[in-house]
Amino acid sequence: MLQLFLSEPIWNDNGDENSAKIRVSLLSQLESTIWLFMASGGRSEARLWLCNTIGRISSLTRHNQCELLLDLLRSKPLKKGFASQLVEMIFENSPHKAGSIISKRRNPTRISKWFSKAGGGLGHEPGAKALSQFSFVNRDTCWEELEWKGKHGQSPAVVATKPHYFLDLDVQATVENFLENVPEFWSSNEFSESLKDGEILFVDRKYFVEYFVDLMYKEDSKDVWKVTSEFLKEECFSSLCKRLLITLDESDLCDFLKMLFKYLNPRMEQKDLMDSSYLFEVILSKCADFRSFDEILLLNAVFNHGRQLLRLLRDEEGHEEQARIKDIVSKICTIPSDDSSLGPIIKDCFKMKNIQACKLLGLQSWVIYYSLSEQCRTHDSWESLFLCNAISFRTSDRYSFLDNQGAYEEGGSDLDRKASKTVKHKKKHSSRRKRKKRDFDHNDSYDNEVLDLQSNVGSWFLSIDEYSASWNIEDLPEYVSKYCLSTWMKWVGFSFTDENLSNDKLDYQLEKVGKPRSSDGRKDAKFKRAYYEREV
Known part of the structure; x- marks a missing residue:
């Protein structure tokens, strides 16, 4: 059964370092294979994912x-x-x-089109109103510039009493006259208001x-x-x-990320690392040392878009690469392990650059997502996974009995209600048939629907989130893999919530960066935490 590595490493125990080296090597191979897909057509998708992730930043x-x-x-x-x-x-x-x-800035040549919108006459468009208002106010100087479609023109007095006569104006010819002979119109208040x-x-x-x-x-x-x-x-x-x-382009987007770095302040809101936007802020804040745009694309893909990445890999035609990824993931999952087998990797993260540590943890979490999506498709397989990884669970009340009308009892979830609507829809549709056929079809579809619901609809409350939410089979791979990632990130210190730094872990971190445990011999976690945040 798949190991989720949810037990915190023993900081003074090196664990199985040979298994750790094998795992790191395989994760490196996985990274290279994923990039083959990115280079062959998935890169534009990865860029779009990155833009969407940036847009979700809330701080x-x-x-x-x-x-x-x-x-x-x-x-x-x-x-x-x-x-x-x-x-x-x-x-x-x-x-x-x-x-x-x-x-405030007029271009009469372009603006002449503004007056042709009425289709040959002056209607109620803003430009038409401006022209008519200006013409009346300045009739002594500009009325003769108006061009009419009829055999004779109209006088101001007639148009004043019959404004619809303005519809007979030849707009194009009038505007051309104004462009040449009435320059004051283009700087008038009437025209400015129309724009x-x-x-x-x-x-x-x-x-x-x-x-x-x-x-x-x-x-x-x-x-x-x-x-x-x-x-x-x-x-x-x-x-x-x-x-x-x-x-x-990619170089400009990379520059934008570096500009974004100075505006990020994840400390403002100490959210949980399960929040994708907050997690990305933490990554950028901790990984300002990224060397290439490719590294950020990969990090974002495995951290925040695991489901889309898997879908992309499945949709591509590179069957050889797909088989290679499946083989690599299988080898990673079969590495001999115990509860602390990820410990050496976690400890090695303190020696790495932040972005390398993030990449390693992100790839391992995506391996878990991939494996759960492929292997855990039944209720029994999920419950075996929970038991194997010491995750307590309670079955959610998803198996509510249907009443005689095919509706769920109260207390069901949204998924239950959707299923109920499906049953009602089928019953209503069958009612249009003949009586005997309707009764037969209804009973048959009803029984099948109940069987389908009992076999496919199910969820659990889990101890890892203190039984606060109900998780179904469709969403569990993403949730569990992200929970694992956030847990490992906290162990490594990729979190701004200082309660995640235990006393032993602080000793280990300070030693790895060459700092003394404390300047005056004190061993309390509060002192070391403050020292670590100031010096590291």
Whole structure:
């Protein structure tokens, strides 16, 4: 049975070092094989996973997220693709912000399209209203520039009493006259007001996106940067990351991660390492020494996207590589082990760079995820796993009896209720058939449904989370493997909750980094913990 290694190592015992070396070697082989998949087509998927993980970071304040993205926008070389995508977001979500800038800077050639939206006449569009209002106010100087479709023009007095006559205006010809002979219109309050809602941006979107990016970079326009800052503070960080980070090439995304590092503060909220976003913050905070973008991609894949990684490996056509991964995982799982067999590896992590230690633990947790997904598919296999690894469990009340109408009794879970809806749906559907056939089909499907539910629907409350949640077969591989990973990470010290540092472990850590146990001979954990945090 699979060993989960949930017993804390004995810190003064070296354990089976030979088994540890074999395990490390096999994990290294597993890393190389996974990268063969990444290089052959899974790399873009891994980048998308990384962008999604970054977007889930919760410790950034709105002010910090604004500063971070502005730093990226201003960094060299210029990120014009990133900036263009950001401007697109501003146009879509806050067009009035961009419209206020356009209202101060007019391009009459492009803006002429603004007035042709009415399809040949002046309707209720903002541009049409601006033209009519300006013409009435300044009728003594510009009325003769209006072009009409009929045989004769209309006077201001007639149009004042019958405003619908404005619909007979030849818009294109009138705008051309205004462009040439009425320049004051383009700087008028009437025209500026028509632009402020930002609707004009969609007349020639590509042009205005490029125009805004030029204002940002070529003119260093203060009002454009102000609008950009306001938008970055207001928008959800997750939305910004999913939309913007994917536009960056790998070197720029790597630079962004290094910029992000200085804004992270996982101490602000001492969450559990089971939280994926918090775990990623801890990784970045501890692993600022990563040498390549590949290392972060791999870490994120095995730490936070184990299920997607397994699906990717199964979907690829590299049957030879799939067989190799299966073989490596099988060898890792059959290494002779006892409760402390992972101890030498855990202890070796203190000698490694943080990113190497993280990678080792992450790969081992993914081995557990892979094995559980492949091997534990029945209730008996899961319960054997719990017993083998000293995990106490209680069966969840998932086997509620169905009443005569096929509905679950109260107290069932969401999964129970979904199953109940399925039964009701089948019964309702069968009621459309003839009476005898309906009764036969209903009884047959009812019996089969009960058998299916009894064999497939089940869950457990586990002691590892103090029986706080009900876990089913589908979610257990991910949960258990992540629980193992978080446990090992705490042993190694990849956590900002100092209660995870036991007295013996602090002695071991201080010795490994060449620090004395204490400066004045005291052995209490509180002193050593403070010393360790200050010096290491």
